Amino acid sequence: MAEKKLTRRRFLKDLTVTCTCSNLYVNSLTARHALGKTHKKYGAKDTINMEYRTLGRTGLKVSALSFGVMRLTEPAVLFEALEMGINYFDTAHSYQRGNNEKMLGNVLKQYGREKVFIATKIPPYNKRLGVKLLNDQKSLEAKMEESLKRLQTDYVDVLFLHSIKDPALPVHDEMLNFCQKMKKTGKARFVGISFHSAGKTYVDTVDQALKADFYDVFLATLNYKSPPEHIEALKRAQNKNVGIVAMKTQAGGYQQGARESLNPHQAALKWVLDLRFVDCAIPGMVNRQQLTENSRIIGMKMGWSDRKTLAVYYDTVKDRYCLRCGNCTSSCKKAIDIPTIHRSLMYWEGYEDFELGQTTYRELSTAENALACMSCSAPTCKCINGIKISERMRYAHTTFI
Amino acid sequence: MHILLLFKSKQINVGLRYCISFLIILLLLVGTCINSVAESRVEAIFTTTLPVSGWNLEGQPYRYIPQNLYKYINGGADFFIAYGFIELTGANYSPVSGERDFVTIDIYDLGNKLNAFGVFQSRRDSHVSSLNIGTASVASDGYIAFYKDRFYVEIQAYIISKKDKGVIKNMASSVAELLPGENSLPMELSYLPEKGRIAGSERYIRGGILGHAFLDRGIMCDYQNEGEKVSAFVAILPSYQDAVKAVEQHRSFLKKSKKKCLPLDKFGEHSFVSKEPYHNKIIETQRGKFVVGVYDLSTIETGKTLLADILKNIKQTSGKSIPQ
Numbered sequence: 148m149a150e151k152k153l154t155r156r157r158f159l160k161d162l163t164v165t166c167t168c169s170n171l172y173v174n175s176l177t178a179r180h181a182l183g184k185t186h187k188k189y190g191a192k193d194t195i196n197m198e199y200r201t202l203g204r205t206g207l208k209v210s211a212l213s214f215g216v217m218r219l220t221e222p223a224v225l226f227e228a229l230e231m232g233i234n235y236f237d238t239a240h241s242y243q244r245g246n247n248e249k250m251l252g253n254v255l256k257q258y259g260r261e262k263v264f265i266a267t268k269i270p271p272y273n274k275r276l277g278v279k280l281l282n283d284q285k286s287l288e289a290k291m292e293e294s295l296k297r298l299q300t301d302y303v304d305v306l307f308l309h310s311i312k313d314p315a316l317p318v319h320d321e322m323l324n325f326c327q328k329m330k331k332t333g334k335a336r337f338v339g340i341s342f343h344s345a346g347k348t349y350v351d352t353v354d355q356a357l358k359a360d361f362y363d364v365f366l367a368t369l370n371y372k373s374p375p376e377h378i379e380a381l382k383r384a385q386n387k388n389v390g391i392v393a394m395k396t397q398a399g400g401y402q403q404g405a406r407e408s409l410n411p412h413q414a415a416l417k418w419v420l421d422l423r424f425v426d427c428a429i430p431g432m433v434n435r436q437q438l439t440e441n442s443r444i445i446g447m448k449m450g451w452s453d454r455k456t457l458a459v460y461y462d463t464v465k466d467r468y469c470l471r472c473g474n475c476t477s478s479c480k481k482a483i484d485i486p487t488i489h490r491s492l493m494y495w496e497g498y499e500d501f502e503l504g505q506t507t508y509r510e511l512s513t514a515e516n517a518l519a520c521m522s523c524s525a526p527t528c529k530c531i532n533g534i535k536i537s538e539r540m541r542y543a544h545t546t547f548i
Numbered sequence: 549m550h551i552l553l554l555f556k557s558k559q560i561n562v563g564l565r566y567c568i569s570f571l572i573i574l575l576l577l578v579g580t581c582i583n584s585v586a587e588s589r590v591e592a593i594f595t596t597t598l599p600v601s602g603w604n605l606e607g608q609p610y611r612y613i614p615q616n617l618y619k620y621i622n623g624g625a626d627f628f629i630a631y632g633f634i635e636l637t638g639a640n641y642s643p644v645s646g647e648r649d650f651v652t653i654d655i656y657d658l659g660n661k662l663n664a665f666g667v668f669q670s671r672r673d674s675h676v677s678s679l680n681i682g683t684a685s686v687a688s689d690g691y692i693a694f695y696k697d698r699f700y701v702e703i704q705a706y707i708i709s710k711k712d713k714g715v716i717k718n719m720a721s722s723v724a725e726l727l728p729g730e731n732s733l734p735m736e737l738s739y740l741p742e743k744g745r746i747a748g749s750e751r752y753i754r755g756g757i758l759g760h761a762f763l764d765r766g767i768m769c770d771y772q773n774e775g776e777k778v779s780a781f782v783a784i785l786p787s788y789q790d791a792v793k794a795v796e797q798h799r800s801f802l803k804k805s806k807k808k809c810l811p812l813d814k815f816g817e818h819s820f821v822s823k824e825p826y827h828n829k830i831i832e833t834q835r836g837k838f839v840v841g842v843y844d845l846s847t848i849e850t851g852k853t854l855l856a857d858i859l860k861n862i863k864q865t866s867g868k869s870i871p872q
Binding site for chain 2: 215218220223226227239241242243245309310394431436437487489490507510
């Protein structure tokens with residue numbers, strides 16, 4: 148092939164064309180990102196290239212999007228998840244009083260136990276929380292046997308001590324002995340703790356468990372509202388090669404509709420999975436639509452438009468999303484039942500169940516509902532998280548009455 | 549309004565006016581009192597009306613609302629919240645003798661009968677025996693669960709002493725008796741024909757029948773139908789339009805899953821026969837705000853009679869004015 152002679156004119160012409168094309172391409176990418184058209188619309192059927200990560204020192208290669216089975220009752224959704232490549236399933240001894248473990252066990256028996264990882268949780272506390280009575284080793288073992296039977300398996304991949312509330316518990320002898328025995332007998336390949344405590348207890352729990360240098364995995368609440376100290380604590384755990392499984396990733400449950408390319412639910416999940424120390428997340432899913440929606444984010448990086456979506460979403464909900472601290476109750480002189488009114492609004496705005504919101508609101512007496520807020524000229528109610536309580540109360544009253 | 553007009557018209561004397569005003573105020577006060585009595589009735593079960601000889605209430609009854617239920621039952625709270633959870637009132641009892649035995653009673657208020665039924669069924673163990681307590685109950689060693697009206701109750705006990713073994717059952721019976729409401733099944737269950745129904749398989753689903761968000765809630769159960777086990781559902785949608793839309797969404801899901809959707813003769817415009825992933829053949833139709841389906845069928849003929857019977861029951865229960 149005859150080579151064209153490179154002249155000054157030709158060089159300048161090629162340079163101009165290359166620059167223009169590159170510029171146009173970059174601009175179009177930026178615009179697509181800004182307008183949120185990077186991703187396929189929810190509902191379109193396509194294949195998912197599942198991403199797998201190593202779960203800390205366990206070495207298990209788990210799907211970044213894993214499955215919180217907790218509320219699920221329909222086995223078909225699990226089969227669909229398995230087809231997508233999800234291989235880590237989280238349940239607990241107490242979910243649906245064992246029926247959840249039974250359903251998971253039935254599905255995995257058909258699919259092939261050895262192809263997947265099962266995590267279950269055994270409650271360390273006796274139900275009487277008031278006296279903080281701990282289950283003894285014998286009853287923990289009995290519960291574990293029952294769980295294995297329901298799951299139709301001889302072992303679980305990860306056994307968690309369920310919902311640790313006291314930072315001293317991970318180093319409690321009874322708990323350590325139980326976990327050690329389960330590992331030794333092969334009934335649990337790895338052990339861990341789960342916790343959703345708030346503030347300092349969260350950090351102390353992580354640090355105490357790290358001190359024990361025994362637990363392989365932490366299952367922890369983690370979402371875009373998590374305070375920096377929680378994130379730092381989990382980073383410390385990851386530095387010690389502890390596997391991190393994130394739960395409650397989409398805090399709040401508020402949906403914004405399908406008008407954006409990436410809805411806030413997806414953005415919230417992606418935010419968590421983009422944290423380097425997170426090995427997998429276990430959003431609770433109850434139907435195919437949620438599964439499809441969550442699976443869309445696999446393989447994507449969190450772009451600035453997604454962060455913007457999340458920020459806008461947070462801005463939208465921050466003045467109405469009740470963090471359930473209960474501090475507001477005493478600030479209202481008229482004794483309005485603020486938490487219940489917030490709950491009514493949550494049913495409507497969060498779960499999209501107007502009827503339930505209205506019923507809940509209408510069950511309040513006129514002394515407790517927001518009738519008095521309608522004419523209140525000097526509201527004393529205060530929310531330490533910035534919710535404009537009096538506005539929200541008035542809104543609830545006009546919506547539900 | 550009429551009373552106000554009467555007041556204005558001056559057709560009644562001042563004394564009578566005062567009397568009427570007094571009566572109105574009295575009625576309002578009685579109404580308020582009745583309301584607060586009803587509200588505190590559940591807690592009163594523990595504080596005043598559940599004396600069991602030899603057993604004492606430990607401290608005060610406790611209460612949890614959706615915002616803090618997770619503190620009590622961890623992740624399980626989401627499940628109850630999805631079923632309309634309003635409030636949990638509970639209490640612990642211990643023996644006067646000072647033994648370590650205890651009984652814990654938890655009463656979940658779920659707002660309506662259907663929700664209470666849904667929670668009870670989803671948590672019941674089909675292998676444990678039932679007792680004659682509440683609308684339906686199950687019992688095993690140291691455990692009784694039942695539901696009555698809008699309430700779902702769980703009682704757990706740790707009792708060593710032989711003489712106290714019957715305490716848990718006595719407590720359950722007392723609670724069931726004291727709870728307000730009636731001991732009848734949710735009306736929606738009557739949509740499902742009794743013939744061939746597998747006892748205990750009835751359930752109320754929230755979150756997606758067959759895993760479909762567009763069939764968000766409804767009742768389901770299993771049948772022994774001509775030698776095979778099949779399942780039926782009645783999805784309850786907010787309106788006729790929503791039901792029609794749900795059938796269309798289901799059809800479009802099946803088409804995307806490369807399943808053929810054929811019309812189902814004699815069951816109306818919004819009906820079809822297809823193959824549901826992981827559930828063999830399915831027949832489905834819409835009536836009013838309901839979407840009705842039978843699945844896990846090896847042949848569609850076996851399901852048609854059942855589908856027709858469900859439609860007949862819906863018509864009988866909901867009246868004749870259901871639009872097709």
